[in-house]
Amino acid sequence: MKTKTRNLITATVIAAITLSMAGPAMAAGPIATVDREECLLQIDSSLNELNTAAADLGASATVTDEHRDALEEILAYAQNGLTAAQTIVSTTGSPYILNDVCRSFDTDYPVDGLIVPQVEITIVADQISASESIVIDPDDTFLHAAAAASIAGADMTEAVALYERAMVQFSKAFDLIDGVADSVLSITPSYFEIGLGSAFIATYDREATTALTHWTSGWTYYKAAYASYDEAIATL
Numbered sequence: 001m002k003t004k005t006r007n008l009i010t011a012t013v014i015a016a017i018t019l020s021m022a023g024p025a026m027a028a029g030p031i032a033t034v035d036r037e038e039c040l041l042q043i044d045s046s047l048n049e050l051n052t053a054a055a056d057l058g059a060s061a062t063v064t065d066e067h068r069d070a071l072e073e074i075l076a077y078a079q080n081g082l083t084a085a086q087t088i089v090s091t092t093g094s095p096y097i098l099n100d101v102c103r104s105f106d107t108d109y110p111v112d113g114l115i116v117p118q119v120e121i122t123i124v125a126d127q128i129s130a131s132e133s134i135v136i137d138p139d140d141t142f143l144h145a146a147a148a149a150s151i152a153g154a155d156m157t158e159a160v161a162l163y164e165r166a167m168v169q170f171s172k173a174f175d176l177i178d179g180v181a182d183s184v185l186s187i188t189p190s191y192f193e194i195g196l197g198s199a200f201i202a203t204y205d206r207e208a209t210t211a212l213t214h215w216t217s218g219w220t221y222y223k224a225a226y227a228s229y230d231e232a233i234a235t236l
Contacts, residue, residue, distance in 0.1 A: 064126055
């Protein structure tokens with residue numbers, strides 16, 4: 001669904017809420033209203049979080065075009081919806097409309113529970129995935145070079161051991177992160193309505209965090225392997 005279409009849906013839904021709450025149902029009697037200022041603070045906080053997430057996305061050089069387009073659409077959809085809700089909450093004189101909007105925006109646009117995690121998990125996933133073609137060498141150039149240096153008299157034992165540890169860590173990271181970005185981007189607010197959203201997000205967040213730990217460890221071993229290689233070469 002394109003952004004313009006989603007924005008139209010957002011506007012239509014809010015208009016429908018306004019019209020329905022302004023009708024005969026308002027004759028139901030007094031209701032316990034939510035606090036207008038507290039509601040506005042919550043909306044403002046959510047908008048600020050969206051801005052931060054958008055800045056993080058913009059700063060990432062490794063998010064794929066497909067994932068970036070999807071996230072920008074999600075962010076714009078939530079931004080437009082929350083801005084519309086902010087306007088309604090600020091101006092409505094109806095306690096029914098106030099209640100309805102304030103009690104629904106957090107589930108319609110779950111910034112903390114869904115949108116921010118989608119952005120952050122995708123950034124991590126694509127950062128890890130983008131490095132696979134850099135560190136995984138099908139020709140084993142490093143090992144061949146180390147073997148040649150060893151024949152020449154350099155002690156490559158440590159360098160090779162570090163390199164192999166790096167490959168183990170990288171392999172674990174790449175296996176864990178495979179498909180995570182696409183999976184997390186497939187989650188919609190409807191998952192939360194049936195009680196599965198938080199569980200899915202927690203699973204993908206855990207996978208991304210674990211993959212990042214392996215990936216970081218891989219880079220530590222990888223750099224150490226090359227440093228050890230250079231030191232061994234210097235002894236020749």
